[in-house]
Amino acid sequence: MKLPFTKMQGLGNDFVVIESLTTPRELTPEQIRFLANRHFGVGCDQVLWVGASEQEGVDFTYRIFNADGGEVFQCGNGVRCFARYVFDKGFTTKTNCVVQTKAGIMRPVLEPDGLVTVEMGQARFLPAQIPLRTSEQATRYQLDVAGETVEFGAVSLGNPHAVLQVDSVDTAPVDSLGRLLESHRFFPERVNVGFMEVISASDIRLRVFERGVGETLACGSGACAAVIIGRLWSKLSDTVTVQLRGGELRIRWSGDINSPIWMTGPAVTVFEGVIEL
Numbered sequence: 571m572k573l574p575f576t577k578m579q580g581l582g583n584d585f586v587v588i589e590s591l592t593t594p595r596e597l598t599p600e601q602i603r604f605l606a607n608r609h610f611g612v613g614c615d616q617v618l619w620v621g622a623s624e625q626e627g628v629d630f631t632y633r634i635f636n637a638d639g640g641e642v643f644q645c646g647n648g649v650r651c652f653a654r655y656v657f658d659k660g661f662t663t664k665t666n667c668v669v670q671t672k673a674g675i676m677r678p679v680l681e682p683d684g685l686v687t688v689e690m691g692q693a694r695f696l697p698a699q700i701p702l703r704t705s706e707q708a709t710r711y712q713l714d715v716a717g718e719t720v721e722f723g724a725v726s727l728g729n730p731h732a733v734l735q736v737d738s739v740d741t742a743p744v745d746s747l748g749r750l751l752e753s754h755r756f757f758p759e760r761v762n763v764g765f766m767e768v769i770s771a772s773d774i775r776l777r778v779f780e781r782g783v784g785e786t787l788a789c790g791s792g793a794c795a796a797v798i799i800g801r802l803w804s805k806l807s808d809t810v811t812v813q814l815r816g817g818e819l820r821i822r823w824s825g826d827i828n829s830p831i832w833m834t835g836p837a838v839t840v841f842e843g844v845i846e847l
């Protein structure tokens with residue numbers, strides 16, 4: 571089968587976008603892993619699937635697959651690319667489409683300056699919602715990992731995040747500790763692990779070890795999670811610039827746990843192609 575695709579990136583978090591609007595397409599986990607493979611396939615952190623609306627008031631259905639082939643419910647950099655893709659390809663003339671994900675409805679908006687703003691929904695903190703293997707909700711959790719006590723905040727943006735504060739992201743053990751935490755039994759559905767360095771109340775640096783991928787150049791939902799945790803720990807203001815390895819995101823959150831969080835950043839098409847599956 572010949573499969574057309576579009577390669578996109580948001581701050582270097584890269585995607586293979588598969589269109590299932592004109593020709594319905596389903597991909598197996600093996601096919602996802604092949605597409606994501608940087609040596610034998612196209613190469614990406616996530617495969618994004620663009621599908622038709624399945625309900626009134628919604629324009630499209632958005633599905634997300636990690637490079638390991640697993641389906642997940644949220645991808646912040648991906649939803650910006652999704653909005654850029656459906657608009658640039660002429661599948662909509664709306665600059666503010668409504669997108670159904672498995673985590674709920676998302677509303678990306680194409681800004682006049684080319685950036686994309688997304689309302690990322692409400693954060694969830696209950697252990698069962700994240701999920702965590704505990705019944706006690708806490709602002710800070712502690713785990714013993716490889717003989718050390720690790721402290722972190724935990725939140726769901728539709729996908730699970732643990733956020734650690736570090737003195738410097740340059741020296742943080744992102745790969746080794748990220749890997750251990752990602753698959754720690756405390757997180758029954760595994761977890762994305764963010765390492766946050768607070769520069770000031772309005773600036774952080776962040777590296778993220780993503781579930782099902784490894785460290786990526788940027789993670790949109792991870793940036794939201796870091797700002798939420800940093801704000802709950804009284805270290806951040808309501809508008810924060812998040813410096814990731816691939817560039818910057820602007821994140822806004824009032825601090826009211828019932829209010830949504832907003833993310834603004836770039837979404838770029840890299841190239842198009844056709845691959846034999």
Ligand SMILES: N[C@@H](CCC[C@H](N)C(=O)O)C(=O)O
Nearest residue numbers: 645646647729781789790791
């Ligand atoms: N890169 C993403 C997050 C993708 C999903 C994540 N790896 C998970 O397993 O939850 C983003 O920009 O949010």
